[in-house]
Structure formats: C-alpha cells, structure tokens
Amino acid sequence: MAKPIIGITTGQRFIPATALYREENVISSPIEYFRAVIRSGGSPLFLPPTGDPAAVEAAMEGFDGLLLSGGGDMAPARYGEGPHNAAKRPQPARDDTELVATRIALERGMPVLAICRGIQVLNVALGGTLIQDIPSQIPDALVHRTSPTEPHAYHELSVSPDSLLARVLGISEGTVNSSHHQSANRLGEGLRVCARGPDGVIEALETDDGRPVLAVQWHPERTYDDSPLSRRLFDWLVAEAGKWRGSQAE
Numbered sequence: 001m002a003k004p005i006i007g008i009t010t011g012q013r014f015i016p017a018t019a020l021y022r023e024e025n026v027i028s029s030p031i032e033y034f035r036a037v038i039r040s041g042g043s044p045l046f047l048p049p050t051g052d053p054a055a056v057e058a059a060m061e062g063f064d065g066l067l068l069s070g071g072g073d074m075a076p077a078r079y080g081e082g083p084h085n086a087a088k089r090p091q092p093a094r095d096d097t098e099l100v101a102t103r104i105a106l107e108r109g110m111p112v113l114a115i116c117r118g119i120q121v122l123n124v125a126l127g128g129t130l131i132q133d134i135p136s137q138i139p140d141a142l143v144h145r146t147s148p149t150e151p152h153a154y155h156e157l158s159v160s161p162d163s164l165l166a167r168v169l170g171i172s173e174g175t176v177n178s179s180h181h182q183s184a185n186r187l188g189e190g191l192r193v194c195a196r197g198p199d200g201v202i203e204a205l206e207t208d209d210g211r212p213v214l215a216v217q218w219h220p221e222r223t224y225d226d227s228p229l230s231r232r233l234f235d236w237l238v239a240e241a242g243k244w245r246g247s248q249a250e
Contacts, residue, residue, distance in 0.1 A: 003043040004241035007063035008033050009098050009118070010046050011071045012091055032221035033069050033115075039224065040234035042241060047101060051093030056100045065111040065241030066101060068118025070219060073182060076132060079124045084132035086181065099125050106211070111240035113233060114215035116180055119205055122215045126188025134181050134201060142199045144178045153178040155197050157204075157218075163194035164206045165214060168236045169229050176203070176218035176229075183217060212240040 013028035015021075027048050037044040044067075047059055060066075075090035076083050078099070098118075102125040105112050114122045120130050134141050146153045157174045159166045166172060184202040187193070195204035195216075205215040214237075220230035 002245075003041060004064040004238050004245055005062060006037045006042045006044050006065045006067050006237065006241060007047045007059065007101070008037065008044050008067045009069050009094070009101065010048055011069075011094050012049055029069060030221070032224065033067060036221045036224045036230075036234045037067065037238065040231065040238045042234075042238035047097065049091060049094035049097045051096040053096070053100045056097050057104060060101060060104045060108075060110075063105075063110070064245040065113070065237050066105040067237065068098060068102065068112065068114040068121050068215075070116030070118065070179075072117065073132075074117070074120060074124060074130065076130075079129040081129065081132070084136075086133035086136060095121075106213070109211055109244065111212040111237055111244055112214070113237040114205075114213075115221065116217060116219055119184060119202075119215035119217050120182060122213070123184040123188045123191060123205065126191055128184060128188030128191065129186040131183045131185045131201075134183060138199065138201065140199065141201065142178075142197055144183075144197075144201065145181050146179075157195055157197060159195045159204070160193070163192075163204075164210075165194040165204050165216075168214065168232055170232070171229065174229060176216075176220075177223055178217075179219055180217060212244070 010027050010029040015024045017023040034044045073088040098121045131137050142155050143153050157176050191205045192208045194206045197203050203217045207213045220233045223230045
C-alpha cells in the first residue's frame with residue numbers, strides 16, 4: 001500500500017558568500033520534520049514558498065495531509081496590525097503560500113498538523129490575531145524562548161479533557177519544549193483552545209467541528225526520539241492522511 005504523502009511547508013534562508021562559495025538564497029526546512037514523517041510511516045514532500053496561489057493549489061493535489069512547519073514571524077498586516085518592535089522580518093511569499101495551503105486543506109477536510117509558526121498561520125488563516133511578543137505583552141509570562149547558548153526552555157501543559165488533542169496524546173497534563181515569542185490571541189473562526197501553559201498562553205488549537213486538525217505551539221519534531229507524546233502527533237497525522245486518501249478514492 002502506498003504511503004500517505006505529507007506536504008511540509010518551508011521557508012527561505014539567505015547564505016552569505018564566503019571565500020569558497022557564492023551567496024545563495026535557499027529553500028529551508030529543519031530535517032527533523034522530514035524524519036518524523038518518515039518514521040511515522042508517511043512520505044514527506046516539501047512545499048516551497050512560491051507565493052503563487054495556482055502553484056500551491058496544484059501542489060496540494062498531490063498531498064494527503066499538510067504539516068505547517070515552524071519558522072519566523074508572519075507579517076502583522078496579515079491580521080490587521082502594525083509591527084511590534086520585537087517582530088522579525090516577515091517572508092511574504094511564505095505567508096502567501098501557507099495561508100493558501102491552509103485554506104485549501106481546511107476546505108477539503110485534509111488532515112493538518114500545525115507546529116509553532118504553524119499554529120499561528122492556522123489562526124490567521126481563519127481570521128484570528130496573534131500576540132506579537134509574549135515577554136512584553138503578557139505580564140508574568142513564562143520563558144517560552146531562550147538564546148542559542150542557553151538550555152532549551154520547557155514548561156507544563158494543561159490539556160482540555162474533552163479534546164481531540166487529549167485523545168491523541170492520552171494525557172490531561174504534560175511537559176513540552178518551548179521556542180517561540182508569539183502565540184495565538186483572538187481565535188480564528190471555528191477554532192477552540194485545547195491546551196494552555198501555566199501562564200495562560202495558548203499552546204494548542206483544534207477545530208470545533210471535528211475536522212482532523214491539530215495545532216501545537218511547541219516543537220514535537222525536536223523530541224520525536226525521546227517523547228512518546230511527540231511521536232503520537234506524527235503517527236496521528238499519517239494515519240489520518242491515510243484515511244483521507246482512502247475517502248478520496250471511493
């Protein structure tokens with residue numbers, strides 16, 4: 001039986017010239033996403049940030065599931081705000097690509113797993129807004145992001161007991177890694193909160209109509225080897241993508 005094909009969104013990264021290599025602007029994705037999909041039984045394909053809606057729609061025809069990957073900040077104009085002074089420079093083509101891909105996946109009932117930036121893209125795609133900088137906008141917030149020279153941040157998680165996320169993870173509480181400075185704020189249409197951190201920051205979203213959509217603010221791809229909870233998210237995505245593929249063939 002053919003493996004479900006999971007489309008993974010990507011970003012862009014500029015590599016400056018050195019004495020040995022010319023400068024390059026490359027399509028970029030951490031390899032952990034690719035490996036996690038493979039190890040959970042799927043076949044990953046990268047979706048480049050073309051910014052061309054027609055190209056995105058054509059690519060989506062070949063996917064059975066969508067993984068919205070982590071990355072930098074969305075342009076605040078996408079949700080009707082001006083930039084915070086802590087906002088990072090956006091990538092317009094990536095924003096365009098991921099918003100189109102998300103809306104197509106939702107319209108088709110295709111399974112979606114959204115990670116870190118991905119939960120923010122999902123929320124904005126459905127008309128929601130973002131907290132642009134947790135440290136300056138949420139009083140007494142936990143440390144959700146550390147510098148490259150510091151230990152990785154972790155914090156506790158409370159999961160709504162009646163949620164899809166609770167069924168997938170099999171927990172009502174847990175500990176997750178954390179590497180972000182933004183989060184969902186006003187919810188997009190049809191979304192509900194299914195997990196929060198101790199400081200109230202939204203840590204996971206799902207749809208309120210039962211569609212196969214899970215969005216988490218942490219990075220399960222980074223802890224796939226060490227955490228059964230992380231593996232369950234990717235196992236769920238691949239299994240749901242297989243079901244979706246079967247339903248399209250009927």
